[in-house]
Amino acid sequence: MRVAKVHRDRLIAESVFGPVRLNLPNGASTADYAVGDWMLVEPDTRMPVRRLDRKTILQRRTEGGRAPQLIAANVDTLFIVSSCNDDLNPARLERYLALANEAGTTPVIVLTKADQVADVAHWRDQVAGLQRGLQVVTLNAKAPDAALALARWCAAGQTVALVGSSGVGKSSLLNTLAGKSPEEAQLTGSIRVADGKGRHTTTSRSLHRIIGGGLAIDTPGIRTLHASDISAGLDQLFAEIIELAPGCRFRDCTHAHEPGCAVQAAVAAGKLDQARVERWRKLLDENRSNTPVQSGPRGNKTTKAPGRRY
Ligand SMILES: Nc1nc2c(ncn2[C@@H]2O[C@H](COP(=O)(O)OP(=O)(O)OP(=O)(O)O)[C@@H](O)[C@H]2O)c(=O)[nH]1
Ligand SMILES: [Zn+2]
Numbered sequence: 133m134r135v136a137k138v139h140r141d142r143l144i145a146e147s148v149f150g151p152v153r154l155n156l157p158n159g160a161s162t163a164d165y166a167v168g169d170w171m172l173v174e175p176d177t178r179m180p181v182r183r184l185d186r187k188t189i190l191q192r193r194t195e196g197g198r199a200p201q202l203i204a205a206n207v208d209t210l211f212i213v214s215s216c217n218d219d220l221n222p223a224r225l226e227r228y229l230a231l232a233n234e235a236g237t238t239p240v241i242v243l244t245k246a247d248q249v250a251d252v253a254h255w256r257d258q259v260a261g262l263q264r265g266l267q268v269v270t271l272n273a274k275a276p277d278a279a280l281a282l283a284r285w286c287a288a289g290q291t292v293a294l295v296g297s298s299g300v301g302k303s304s305l306l307n308t309l310a311g312k313s314p315e316e317a318q319l320t321g322s323i324r325v326a327d328g329k330g331r332h333t334t335t336s337r338s339l340h341r342i343i344g345g346g347l348a349i350d351t352p353g354i355r356t357l358h359a360s361d362i363s364a365g366l367d368q369l370f371a372e373i374i375e376l377a378p379g380c381r382f383r384d385c386t387h388a389h390e391p392g393c394a395v396q397a398a399v400a401a402g403k404l405d406q407a408r409v410e411r412w413r414k415l416l417d418e419n420r421s422n423t424p425v426q427s428g429p430r431g432n433k434t435t436k437a438p439g440r441r442y
Contacts, residue, residue: 135169136339138341139161155179166202167338167349188236193360200361204293204349209285210237213246213296216255223411227357229263234365240267244301247272264371268442273301278308279343295351306350359415370412371402
């Protein structure tokens with residue numbers, strides 16, 4: 133079965149027979165499970181036997197949170213949704229890219245509301261350089277052909293997740309991917325679930341079947357994202373800067389003020405955007421101050437992560 137919804141007190145999974153409420157053993161926490169998890173379940177008791185190893189895991193730390201909060205598991209592609217308008221924010225998109233990289237999912241930037249602008253290339257150009265090899269799709273989230281534009285990531289066996297700020301068109305896009313008109317979406321936005329007592333309760337759904345045969349996970353509630361617990365994901369995001377560092381005169385160069393700095397030289401030569409370097413530094417600092425490091429023999433002490441320099 134595949135976990136479709138994680139509530140504080142219960143887990144709903146999709147089985148070949150439809151949605152099923154799982155029974156967790158005493159003391160088990162639903163917070164240990166993520167939407168998208170694959171579970172072996174004992175059919176009679178509906179108790180989990182085992183959670184299968186995760187291929188990818190999207191997670192983030194909430195303000196003051198002791199453990200990262202699981203967002204979604206086994207996501208192949210993360211659709212990072214933004215719109216062709218002035219709300220488009222490179223720093224915010226870079227946070228989502230770092231999240232995707234760290235999780236092991238392939239990020240795709242989806243720019244909605246392309247039908248409302250004359251010059252789509254202008255908006256595409258603003259995001260294309262945010263990561264090497266980054267895939268960018270521009271579309272109208274409400275038009276049926278949006279599903280076609282994203283079809284290569286939505287085939288059977290594929291799982292996508294959607295993230296992005298409020299109002300960028302995630303719900304619209306999800307409905308289009310699911311092949312639903314807005315009226316239908318209103319009616320079918322929730323599913324009926326049989327609980328242990330044979331009653332039916334209605335719950336909003338997080339795992340959606342989409343045309344093409346894949347599955348989509350929506351992620352309501354991720355309004356703001358702060359970088360934390362990221363390591364390789366940042367190096368991948370800012371590869372063009374990281375690769376310059378060996379050319380600096382000092383091995384512990386901070387690329388801020390040192391003589392012989394290859395990063396500053398690239399900025400001066402117009403090969404690297406100063407704003408991009410500043411965002412990189414800010415994200416590194418943010419990640420560092422939000423990431424507790426485990427220390428001590430039992431790993432129960434939390435201290436600030438040591439400064440990491442390139
Ligand atoms: N013209 C046009 N309108 C769009 C597009 N995408 C979304 N909209 C409209 O923008 C508004 C917000 O879209 P939603 O799909 O509700 O956005 P959301 O990201 O789900 O927002 P939250 O539910 O707040 O997270 C709605 O009025 C949509 O009809 C698009 O590509 N083109
Ligand atoms: Zn340097």
